[in-house]
Amino acid sequence: MGIRQALNENPVVGTIATSAIIVVTLLFIFWHMHDGHRTQAHVPGKMFYSDDDGKTYFPDEPSKMTPFSGPHGRPAARAMVVRCGDGAPFVAYLSRDTDEGRKVIEKLAMEGKLPGMFGPNPNLVEVKKPGARSWIKFDPKNPQPYIDVTMARCPGGGSNFPRPVFPPP
Secondary structure, eight states, rough: OOOOHOOOOOHHHHHHHHHHHHHHHHHHHHHHHHHHHHSSOOOOOOOOESSSSTTTEEEEEEOOSSEEETTTTTTEEEEEEEEEETTEEEEEEEEOOOOHHHHHHHHHHHHHOOOOOOOTTTHHHHHHTTTTTSSSEETTTTTHHHHHHHHHHTTTTOOOOOOOOOOOO
């Protein structure tokens, strides 16, 4: 079976792979544009999660489906941790898998069709800012609320750009 045929028969896999490639590429470009002293891209062996609505965060395996029971027994979500200039790192937003997303991931895993690192797919996750009451799903007819949450911004604005922070290997 060729790649084209596999993608035609499993469009979700193509969407997931394409989303992962786009996110990794954007992170790579952003990282190198705003952190010039680094010479190599960081490929995370761990990912940050939070089980207290973004007040704190902890590293764990990047392949975990969310929510899962965190170290304090509370549901943990992925935490996008960023830093602005020389400031302290902070959680820009949280994401978790939707029920549909969990089913898709479990099905693909059982079929052995998951890509190496499962990237964020806006159709399979929901997001929120720390402290916000509700989670937001991606709506192709009105993507702005989702974009507003996932677009990390530095406090006070200015010319600082948020840089992603990864756990140590």
